[in-house]
Amino acid sequence: MKKAEATRLNILEKAFELIYVKGYQTTSIDDIIATTQVTKGAFYYHFKNKDEMGIAIINDLLKPTLTGSFIGPLQTAADPLTAIYQLMYNLLIENKFLKVEYGCPAANLTHEMTSWNADFNKALNELTQQWTETMIDVIERGKTNGAVRSDVNARQVTMFVMSGYWGIRNFGKLERSKEIYLPYLEELKNYLETLRR
Amino acid sequence: MKKAEATRLNILEKAFELIYVKGYQTTSIDDIIATTQVTKGAFYYHFKNKDEMGIAIINDLLKPTLTGSFIGPLQTAADPLTAIYQLMYNLLIENKFLKVEYGCPAANLTHEMTSWNADFNKALNELTQQWTETMIDVIERGKTNGAVRSDVNARQVTMFVMSGYWGIRNFGKLERSKEIYLPYLEELKNYLETLRR
DNA sequence: CAAAAAACATACTAGTTAGTATGTTTTTTG
DNA sequence: CAAAAAACATACTAACTAGTATGTTTTTTG
Numbered sequence: 001m002k003k004a005e006a007t008r009l010n011i012l013e014k015a016f017e018l019i020y021v022k023g024y025q026t027t028s029i030d031d032i033i034a035t036t037q038v039t040k041g042a043f044y045y046h047f048k049n050k051d052e053m054g055i056a057i058i059n060d061l062l063k064p065t066l067t068g069s070f071i072g073p074l075q076t077a078a079d080p081l082t083a084i085y086q087l088m089y090n091l092l093i094e095n096k097f098l099k100v101e102y103g104c105p106a107a108n109l110t111h112e113m114t115s116w117n118a119d120f121n122k123a124l125n126e127l128t129q130q131w132t133e134t135m136i137d138v139i140e141r142g143k144t145n146g147a148v149r150s151d152v153n154a155r156q157v158t159m160f161v162m163s164g165y166w167g168i169r170n171f172g173k174l175e176r177s178k179e180i181y182l183p184y185l186e187e188l189k190n191y192l193e194t195l196r197r
Numbered sequence: 198m199k200k201a202e203a204t205r206l207n208i209l210e211k212a213f214e215l216i217y218v219k220g221y222q223t224t225s226i227d228d229i230i231a232t233t234q235v236t237k238g239a240f241y242y243h244f245k246n247k248d249e250m251g252i253a254i255i256n257d258l259l260k261p262t263l264t265g266s267f268i269g270p271l272q273t274a275a276d277p278l279t280a281i282y283q284l285m286y287n288l289l290i291e292n293k294f295l296k297v298e299y300g301c302p303a304a305n306l307t308h309e310m311t312s313w314n315a316d317f318n319k320a321l322n323e324l325t326q327q328w329t330e331t332m333i334d335v336i337e338r339g340k341t342n343g344a345v346r347s348d349v350n351a352r353q354v355t356m357f358v359m360s361g362y363w364g365i366r367n368f369g370k371l372e373r374s375k376e377i378y379l380p381y382l383e384e385l386k387n388y389l390e391t392l393r394r
Numbered sequence: 395c396a397a398a399a400a401a402c403a404t405a406c407t408a409g410t411t412a413g414t415a416t417g418t419t420t421t422t423t424g
Numbered sequence: 425c426a427a428a429a430a431a432c433a434t435a436c437t438a439a440c441t442a443g444t445a446t447g448t449t450t451t452t453t454g
Contacts, residue, residue, distance in 0.1 A: 003421085004431060023309060025222045029412060040413085042432045050412065101312055107367055111308040112220060114370045115299055125371050153384070159368065159377070160384035166367045167360030170304055173311045174322050180356070187350070187357035194391045200451085201401060226442060237443085239402045247442065 008046045009060075011036050016057045020105050024054060024112050051119060054109075058123040062106060066127060069095070071134045080142035081192045084135065088165060088188060092172075092181040100172040100181075107166045132158055149197045157195065164188060205243045208233050213254045217302050221251060221309050248316060251306075255320040259303060263324060266292070268331045277339035278389045281332065285362060285385060289369075289378040297369040297378075304363045329355055346394045354392065361385060 014036045018027045029050060033043055047053040070087070077083030091098065098104065106127055113120035135158040142148035168184040211233045215224045226247060230240055244250040267284065274280030288295065295301065303324055310317035332355040339345035365381040 039433045045431060103308065108308055110367050110370055111305055121371065128371055156380040156384040159380045160361060163361045163364030163368060163381055164357060165364060167363035170307055170363045171360060173307055174318065174325055183353040183356045184360055187353040191388055236403045242401060
């Protein structure tokens, strides 16, 4: 039971790529088996149906990535405000995997699926919660060690910052150029400075 | 040529409702003609194809609404910072048409369509530009009349604020409750106050 | 009011979709 | 190494999709 795991992972990765670019609804099973070179029998051996595969993408691919690229950099940071800015800068400008014209994979799925699919909603909610709670913790830590003003509401700030991130991804899709991220990042920096003690 | 216009408008309005709730790709022509009680012949008399109808929804329905509900309140305002906050509050909390679980119609279409459909991209870009430019003007006006600090970068602030709006709509879809808007709105208020002279 | 154009109605088609039925091959295990 | 289970392969189906072909009805206009 080792090759089978590889097949499953291969399906998830290729399917994720297609869905990131084309959207979930418009990526067909036939698309997926064509690009994976896996037959339909193999696909349905590993997944009960398309939605189960979609949920698996969130839980088995996105969650670990989130932990690595989104959560790790925050937790190890000395100064929380700089860390938040640096994280956003990295995600928007440096990250080679996320493409400006395709936006944020998690945000895409949220937009497309959450209104009418409870399973996707649950999985994506957990994903988001994890990021949110981490950022709240980091800010609270900053309040304790004196880097952040003590009257700052950590949850409010987190919601505000994360909303900005998702929203600027929307602009990116419209403009199809990372240029559009720059004024956002500048103002994010200004805003974060107002929280400093 | 009066009844025909009514038929066309009826199609656009019902189709928009369906698309707002279900998404563009997953709303079929058959769905639309079923809820409008209009036959397929009538539909294709008014629209060359599905995409032409989609673009018409943006240009003939969304643009006028934007002008009324999003742009008007900004232009007539005395204090720009309060006006921006009030606009966001109204859109998120008071507005009876926009539902928290379905998000922002323009953002939904942007997420779903812009990556691969140039016509949708263009129409949605124009829509967004109109709102952006208005907000920039309002802030610049505030700088002139002394309500806003003169070192504030109006475009940066606009991008930052509008990103927040779109992003918090994402959270709303996940949480399916307007409660989630409140911490965002509080922090928006805090942020806007830092721009005051 | 009659001819012409506009507006709508019905029946159909070719392609695509998720999913299944029924196999065969490969791997594991006693 | 043989039986059993896991992993994969092929061919099919029923439902749905956007769009069309070919009508009929309604409205406009000279």
